[in-house]
Amino acid sequence: MPAAPRHCLVFWLLLAPLSVLPAQAQEVAGTLGTMGSDTMAGLMLRWGEALTRQYPGIRLQLQASGSASAPPALVAGTTRLGPMSRPMNEAELQAFIERHGYPPRELAVARDALVVVVHRHNPLESLERPELDAIFSDSRRCGAGEGVHRWQQLGLDRPAGRIRLHGRNAASGTHGLFRQLGLCDGYFRPEVNEHPGSAAVVAAVAEDPRAIGYAGLNHLTPGVKALALRDADGKRHLPDPEAVQRGDYALSRNLYLYLNLPPGESLPAAERAFLDMVLSPDGQSIVEELGFVALLERRRLHQRRELGLDEAGR
Amino acid sequence: MTDTSPPLFVRRRLRQGRDRLATVLVTAGGIGVILALLAIGVFLVVEVVPLFWATGATQVVSPETLWSPLAGGDDSVGHRWDPTASLVEGESPRVSLVPLAWGTLEAAAWALLIAVPLALGAASHSALFMSSRLRSHLKPTLELMEALPGVVIGFVAGLVLAPWVERHLADVLAMLLLLVPGLLLAGSLWSCLPPRLQQVMPLGWAGLWLLPWLLLMVVVAQALSPWLEAWAFDGDLRHWLEARLGLDIAVRNAMIVGMAMGFAVMPSVYALAEDALSGVPRSLAEGAQALGATRWQTLWRVVLPAASPGIFSAVMIGAGRAVGETMIVLMASGNAALMTWNPLDGLRSLAATIAIELPEAGPGGPHYRLLLLAALLLFVFTFLVNTLAELVRTRLRRRYRRLGGGA
Numbered sequence: 001m002p003a004a005p006r007h008c009l010v011f012w013l014l015l016a017p018l019s020v021l022p023a024q025a026q027e028v029a030g031t032l033g034t035m036g037s038d039t040m041a042g043l044m045l046r047w048g049e050a051l052t053r054q055y056p057g058i059r060l061q062l063q064a065s066g067s068a069s070a071p072p073a074l075v076a077g078t079t080r081l082g083p084m085s086r087p088m089n090e091a092e093l094q095a096f097i098e099r100h101g102y103p104p105r106e107l108a109v110a111r112d113a114l115v116v117v118v119h120r121h122n123p124l125e126s127l128e129r130p131e132l133d134a135i136f137s138d139s140r141r142c143g144a145g146e147g148v149h150r151w152q153q154l155g156l157d158r159p160a161g162r163i164r165l166h167g168r169n170a171a172s173g174t175h176g177l178f179r180q181l182g183l184c185d186g187y188f189r190p191e192v193n194e195h196p197g198s199a200a201v202v203a204a205v206a207e208d209p210r211a212i213g214y215a216g217l218n219h220l221t222p223g224v225k226a227l228a229l230r231d232a233d234g235k236r237h238l239p240d241p242e243a244v245q246r247g248d249y250a251l252s253r254n255l256y257l258y259l260n261l262p263p264g265e266s267l268p269a270a271e272r273a274f275l276d277m278v279l280s281p282d283g284q285s286i287v288e289e290l291g292f293v294a295l296l297e298r299r300r301l302h303q304r305r306e307l308g309l310d311e312a313g314r
Numbered sequence: 315m316t317d318t319s320p321p322l323f324v325r326r327r328l329r330q331g332r333d334r335l336a337t338v339l340v341t342a343g344g345i346g347v348i349l350a351l352l353a354i355g356v357f358l359v360v361e362v363v364p365l366f367w368a369t370g371a372t373q374v375v376s377p378e379t380l381w382s383p384l385a386g387g388d389d390s391v392g393h394r395w396d397p398t399a400s401l402v403e404g405e406s407p408r409v410s411l412v413p414l415a416w417g418t419l420e421a422a423a424w425a426l427l428i429a430v431p432l433a434l435g436a437a438s439h440s441a442l443f444m445s446s447r448l449r450s451h452l453k454p455t456l457e458l459m460e461a462l463p464g465v466v467i468g469f470v471a472g473l474v475l476a477p478w479v480e481r482h483l484a485d486v487l488a489m490l491l492l493l494v495p496g497l498l499l500a501g502s503l504w505s506c507l508p509p510r511l512q513q514v515m516p517l518g519w520a521g522l523w524l525l526p527w528l529l530l531m532v533v534v535a536q537a538l539s540p541w542l543e544a545w546a547f548d549g550d551l552r553h554w555l556e557a558r559l560g561l562d563i564a565v566r567n568a569m570i571v572g573m574a575m576g577f578a579v580m581p582s583v584y585a586l587a588e589d590a591l592s593g594v595p596r597s598l599a600e601g602a603q604a605l606g607a608t609r610w611q612t613l614w615r616v617v618l619p620a621a622s623p624g625i626f627s628a629v630m631i632g633a634g635r636a637v638g639e640t641m642i643v644l645m646a647s648g649n650a651a652l653m654t655w656n657p658l659d660g661l662r663s664l665a666a667t668i669a670i671e672l673p674e675a676g677p678g679g680p681h682y683r684l685l686l687l688a689a690l691l692l693f694v695f696t697f698l699v700n701t702l703a704e705l706v707r708t709r710l711r712r713r714y715r716r717l718g719g720g721a
Contacts, residue, residue, distance in 0.1 A: 161553070164565065171674035179398075190396075191652065
C-alpha cells in the first residue's frame, strides 16, 4: 500500500467522522497509546511493529510499567488500550464504570503461565499445590498441614539445608497471580527475595542449587528446571503449550487487552487494525515466538466474531 | 586604550549594579532551594494524610498497624510488609514500615562500618605520610571511583560478588582473618629492613609496594581456607553456621550490601576527610613532632582532633548517602523484608521499596500513599542526619578553633 501524501491523510482524517463507509479506512493512521503490563511489553512491541509494517501510518506507543498502571490510565482516558497480565479486579472495574458509565471490553489475547523453577541439578520433579503453598507462604490457605522450610521435608536427601525463595516484587502482575493461584490468596513469607524482573528470578535460581522461584513462562533458561504440578488426582502437568492452553496446568492465565469502547459503537480504525492483527494467525504466531502460548482457536474466532472483525471488508 | 574605557563613576556604578544583581540571584537561589525542600515535605505530608483520615473510598490505616507487630495465628507473627495482600475479613493490614526502616538503617550501618575505617585510614595516610607525587595520582583516581553509578555497583554486587561470596565463604573469612595481621606484619617487617632497602621502599610509597604483599596475602588465604574450614568448621562453613549458630545464609545479604555500598560511599568520605586533614596547619604537626611525639601520636592526638569537624561531616555525608542509596540495595539485598541481626540474611530498604513498588501502585490508592509515607520517613531520616551533622560540626569547630583546625 503506497503511503499517501500528508495533505491527503489530513483530508481522510477530516472526512472519517462524516464517512458513511464502515470504519475500515484504506489509509489508517495515528498513534495508538497503550499503558500497562510489563510482562506483555515485548508482545505489544512486536505487534506494534507488525502493525506498522501493514499500515505505515500507525505507530504504537508503549508504556510498560505494570498491569496496575493500566486501569488508572483507562479511567483517566489517557489511553484506550490497556494490556494487563491479570483480569481487572472489582475496584478497578468499579472505578472505570463510575467514570465512563459502561464496563471496559475485555479481550484475551494470549495464554501465559507461571513456572516454578529450581536449579537444573535439583532432583525435584513435581509439586502439589498445597506443597507449593507451604513452601512460599506462611498462611497455607491451600490446605497444607505445616510449613515447608527445608528440602528434606519434601522427601529429598539433597540439596541440604533451607529452601531459598525467590520471586517477583509486590505489585507486579506475576506476584499477584502467584499469590492468587499458587498461595490461594495467602501471604508470602518475608524471606522471599523479591526481584524486579522474571529474568532476575531465573538467574538467581540458576546459580543456587538450594533455590526455588516462580517466573513467567517465557523466561525459562537452560540453567533452571521447570517443575510439573500435580492436580488433585495426582496427575502431573508440565507447563507445555497444550496444558497451558486448556488450563490443566494450575498456574496458567490469560493475558488481556482492555479496551475503552462505548457499547454499540464500532471500533475506531486504528484500534480495529491492531486487534485484527492481534487476533489473526500472524498475531498469534508472534505470541508463540515470544515464548507465550497462543489462544485456543475456538476462543480466537469467537472473539473476532464478537468484535465484528470479520464483517465488512476483510 | 584608556580613552575607550568609560569614566570612573560609570565603572563603579556598573560594578555596584553587578554586585547587587549577584546578591539578588544568590539570595533568590537560596530561598528557592529552601522553598523547594519545603514544597517536597508539604507535598508528601498532604499526600500521606488521607491514609489516616480518609474522606471517601480509600481504606484507612490506623497508625498502630504501621509500627506494631502482628499477633496472628500460624507462622505469621511479627512485623510484615505485604501491602498488596488480599485480606480476610477482620485481619489487620500487613503494612508495617518497621522492617523497611530497619533494613535501611542496617544497610547504612554495615556500609559505614566498612567504609569509614578504610576511608579514614586512607585519608590520614595520604594527608600526612604519602609522597605528594603518589597522592596527586591517587586522589583523582579515588574521586573517579565516586563517579561509578550505583546501578553498576549494585549489578556487580548482586550478580557477581554475591554468588561468589556464597560459594567461597571460607575464602572470604580467611582473607578477613589474614589481611589485618598481614598488614601489621608488613609494618613490623619494614621497620626491621636494612636502611638501604627502606630507602628503596619509602613509607610515602607504601601504597604501591604493599600491593604485591596484599596479593600474596589473598593467595595465602585461599590456600589456607580449605584447611581452616576442615579444622575449625567440620569441613563445611555454611553447614557449620547453620547447625551450630542457626545462621541461615541468603545469597544476597546485608554483608554484600555493606560491601557494595561501603565501596560506593568510601570515595566521598575519603575526599572530604582528606581535605579536612590536609587543612590542618603543618605547624601543628611539626610542632608536635619537634616536641618528641611519634608519627602515630601526632596523628592521633593532634591532627585528628583538629580536623574532627571536617571528618565528622565527611562521615555524616557518607551516612546520608548510604541511607538514601537505592539501586545498590535494590540489586544486592534480595529485598526480603526481614528484621534480624544476622548479617547473612537479606534486608529491604525504604528507598528500594519505593523504587520497586511505586511504578505499579495506583496513584491515590492506599498502597501509593503508604509508599509516600515511606518516602516521608526517608526524607525525615536524611534531614535528621544532616541536621545532626551540622550541629555537631559547628560544636566541634568552635572547640578546636583555637588550634586553627580545618574546615
